[in-house]
Amino acid sequence: MNPLLKKAILKPYEFNLSAKAAWKQYQDHGIHSNDSIRHEIYESWENSKSLGVNPLQSKIQEVVTHHDLGNRLQQNEQLLSYATPKTTHILELLNESQTMLSITDRQGTILYSCGNRQTLKRAEALNISDGGTWSEKSAGTNAVGVTLKTKQSAQVLFSEHFCEKNHDWYCAATPIIAPFTKELLGIVNIAGSNPNLHPHTFKLIIAETQNVSNSIMGQVYESAVRDNLFLKNTIEVADEAILVVDSGKNIIERNIIAMTNPIISQVSQIQSLIGLEELLIHTMNGQNILNEEVKIKHSKQIFRCSIQPLSFQDIYLGAIITLRKTKSFSKHEHKPALKKTTNKKSDPFLNITGSSTSFSYVIKQAKKAAAIDATIFLSGETGTGKEVFAQSIHQASERRDHPFIAINCGAIPKGLLESELSGYEAGAFTGARAKGSPGKFEMAQGGTVFLDEIGDMPLDLQVHLLRILEEREVTRIGSAKPIPIDVRIIAATHRDLSQSVTDGLFREDLLYRLKIIQLTLPPLRERTSDISELSHRFINELSNQFGKQHVQITAETVQCLIDYHWPGNIRELRNVIQQALFNLEGEMLTPAHLPLELTSNLKQTDKEQLLESLQAENGVVTHAAKRLGVSRATMYRRMKQFNITAR
Known part of the structure; x- marks a missing residue:
């Protein structure tokens, strides 16, 4: 431990007198005694001064707006869900030591605070509360500001703060670092102004803060592996070289194969691989790259390259690059032009409208899922667009050139569902076709079977479906010959199947078979920022039905749509626009054209x-x-x- 930091902990009164004298000397003359202040603190003082921070300011200068704070809370909801439960076991320690704990985002803005009430109240007077930004530019030298720069733990104690108003305070920050790419996700910080804090207690608080940070990072790691199945698979493959790059396209890690490969081990920057930088640009938009060719500079060696973007809470953190050796160019060969993955096919997800944070996250997850040939489970309320997502996933997958077969498990009569799934032979039952008929699974060979409303499937048919999924073959009714099937399953429901299992209405073993990759579509009331865009899309799509052109919608009308609770979700919104266009006489759509339930004060x-x-x-x-x-x-x-x- 730094001797000055040790002195600050063990002899805070003596340390503070010394630091105060150094601070005054620095403010008055721009100099300080070399042995009186830590190097990192002096660097921060210099930076705070160059940023124009007023050392006599009374509070943190940057406080985000109420609207911006709401957006940041929403964006960091996953991080906070990991963080807040971890703080409960140290609340007693925080209270007794008159200390507070805060969680900030990657910009240093406070999202959550807890601890001693009096300390929280004192901190609020300094804008050290939700929405306050603890950067050097906003608050001068402080622990969070130093950690923002260094991505390392930092302690700033008493008069080490650049602003005099904070000289009664101590603070210690610990970063929350993303796995694999080492990007900063947030910061855990403790702060207090108790001059009589026992040194052992202070050490304990710092240790507990680090424990909270480590615990959060552990859950982020689990989430990263769970949400990036491609990443998990590539790490486990032993015969391919793997590079990890951060958001700045810097190579920060490589596996054993990459380190021992005589060619790749010499690659220190991505520019050494011709074409790789261009491919990485596509991954920043959530695009998976599969089997593209890149070439080592000044070499004839080319590699097959696959790239998986890494993100957390919609923040692009970097990417995992897998390189597989192919062949070398001969003198008579020409290097094939690099193919842009995004141009192979038009992006099937472009037909899905919505740019809200929660919805964009689901689209990114769906794109990842499309690249992995595994069973997908879509959940969401009726009308949220589950079949549209299923079709887009199919079109974005390697199975796109084979059939997409949809089965509504709740609409087919119970007695016919088995024959729909497996097919039947000629004469298998009264009314059967003379030549028999293939089932949906057989018809979808090589493609995708979409099992819509799977929660409505009768229990006896669930057993039949489970057998198909386990054995990967079907047997037509009236036949003893099994037919191997190669299909991808996408199942969807608006029901809570876990509750259905508890109620005895759904088989638990089948649920486990279906819940491999899970995507939850948010209801429209939770993505109200998309309503305007969706409304304009439906107006454009439906206007011709009613002989309308150039229909405009007023801001007041859009607000009525936003204020409505949308129990029927996107499907209901489309129907409402259709009704409004039917009511419309001119070209301007106003609230008067909407159904009455949307214009009454239901909220x-x-x-x-x-x-x-x-x-x-x-x-x-x-x-x-x-x-x-x-x-x-x-x-x-x-x-x-x-x-x-x-x-």
């Missing part, structure tokens, strides 16, 4: 509930959200919708 009850919960919890948004059973991000969105501000 008043929701607003009253919001106000009541905030009042009951003395304006504390986190507690009010818990009372209503919603996330903080959802709470902030609703407050913004009704122009409600927290007190």
